[in-house]
Amino acid sequence: MTDFTSLGVKDIRDGVAKGDFTAREVAKTFNDAVAGAAALNAFIVTTPDHAVAAADAVDAARAKGDTLGKMAGVPIGMKDLFATRGVQTTAASHILEGFTPEYESTVSANLWASGAGMLGKLNLDQFAMGSSNETSYFGDVSSPWRKDGSNAAMSPGGSSGGSSTAVAARIVPAATGTDTGGSIRQPAAFTGICGIKPTYGRCSRWGVVAFASSLDQAGPMARSVEDCAIMLEAMAGFDPKDTTSLQMDVPNWEAALSADLSGKKVGIPKEYQMEGTDQAILDSWEQGKAWLKDAGAEIVDISLPHTKYALPAYYIIAPAEASSNLARYDGVRYGLRDLPEGAGLQDMYAETRAAGFGDEVKRRILIGTYVLSAGFYDAYYNQAQKIRTLVSQDFEKAWAQCDVILAPTTPTASFPLGSLDADPLTMYLNDVFAVPASLAGLPAMSVPAAMTKDGLPLGLQLVGKPFDEQGVLNAGLAIQQRAGFTAAPEKWW
Amino acid sequence: MSVDKQTVAKIASLARIKMSDEELERMAPELNNILEWVEQLSEVDTSDVAPMTAVIPNILRLRDDVVDADPLTGGGKRDDVLANAPAAEHGFFGVPKVIE
DSSP states (O other), X not given: OOOGGGOOHHHHHHHHHHTSSOHHHHHXXXXXXXXXXXXXXXXXXXXXXXHHHHHHHHHHHHHHTOOOOTTTTOEEEEETTBOBTTBOOOTTOSTTTTOOOSSOOHXXXXXXXXXXXXXXXXXXXXXXXXXXXXXXXXXXXXXSOOOTTOOOOBOOOSSSHHHHHHHHTTSSSEXXXXXXXXXXXXXXXXXXXXXXXXXXXXXXXXXXXXXXXXXXXXXXXXXXXXXXXXXXHHHOOOOTXXXXXXXXXXXXXXXXXXXXXXXXXXXXXXXXXXXXXXXXXXXXXXXXXXXXXXXTOEEEEEOOTTHHHHHHHHHHHXXXXXXXXXXXXXXXXXXXXXXXXXXXHXXXXXXXXXXXXXXXXXXXXXXXXXXXXXXXXXXXXXXXXHHHHHHHHHHHHHTTTOSEEEEESOSSOOOBTTTTTTOHHHHHGGGTTTHHHHHTTOOEEEEEEEEOTTSOEEEEEEEEOTTOHHHHHHXXXXXXXXXXOXXXXXXXX | OOXXXXXXXXXXXXXTOOOOHHHHHHHHHHHHHHXXXXXXXXXXXXXXXXXXXXXXXXXXXXXXXXXXXXXXXXXXXXXXXXXXXXXXXXXXXXXXXXXX
């Protein structure tokens, strides 16, 4: 009998369609895998009934001879940042604990309409603020990976750390993620899986708990480039409920996948040669160039001169938007209310938010409030938005020279949980290579490339032109075929 | 620019987050570290640069000026809206008394 947990999205979808196995069998196997992996703390709530009901609907549709959807029979994990009707949605915060939406996010609704089912809601950094999955109110997520010869719990990256852990541990074939400044790509790199953030506006933000609205984008996380292409097709699409949604058709990315890069130019940005980057990462980058050359591409050196300013600009813009977005948590309309005896409305707000937000969320709200406050707005926020224009223009100029950019995803491999607690700033530096593409709204993907000598995965990042997810996926496929990355974490949970 | 404990207290009050003295003491140096680091942005000459307003060019769509022109974005959902309220009464959100 097939071990379903080793199968990806494409294998499951095709196997169900051909009748090799039923969607119900697959759902039950993954429900069991999820139930047996509590030690990873990847899920905040599990929804085995949802997975089975969706599977039964697919099996029934197949029996009737109906056309099956793009994700028919594939059970997935849903990052707990997506509102799911009737299922608690917390953003890994105390302030939303118990919140049960009366509506379904557009992205999750699209996935259910394509025949996918939900295994549960995945843990994350609180309000997607974090790079290690240590800011969740529901506890740290542990990566399934461990360093050779060590039992120390490693970070799965963040904020989509529950997603990366679950996919890498093979307790889900794929999961949704969201990326504001690297939250899909960095955890994908840390856990040896693929993840793509599409062009800003491809996936509707409606029903996704907002962090920084001008940056937030949903995307798939899975173990192959093909699986990401399939799932992104199911997630994306125009949505009248999101004013920034792109009114464009969703391309058939899966059908157009090609690892032949003849005639393509791959840009290597010199500013990504940064101090503090691990030698193993630099080596994998060199290897990546050789792989893409082998696939027929021409390698060209490019310059993105404002790269070093992207991260500090991000840490003004994202907290500014967060401070505004999170003003909605006031103890009035939903979520936690902390109302001490005899307290007034203002006290209720302040007490509720003090009790409901974690430290990192408070820190970012305070930074955001400060940089937007009278007297500081021009020096901080406006300056950061001008830098954002410059970062974006750097990319526009680069597209005259190349079709896709190759860079590392992260400056280091994963680190032990708790090891970067002392200084928030050190944590922020994890996203130094991921943030520029976010500021420019560009499609960007991480694919597993290599292992460090102590047994941790490393990822390579591909950044594409606006709307050119295909170019990113194709270059990712070329790397995937040559990297032959088959390493999987040894089961300890 | 650096922030002292009083400034952090002011910001926390603007953000409606109650903070103890101990928390303010702890937050002030953390915020200063971050603010000092973002200070490097001031070395970039941006006098001729327009601030970013939309990262991917898009048009602002308008719906017809009719109630519930698009049922997807329309209203009529009072009970759904109130379903998660900590205190909902008579079809309204309940809050502590704000007038004498």
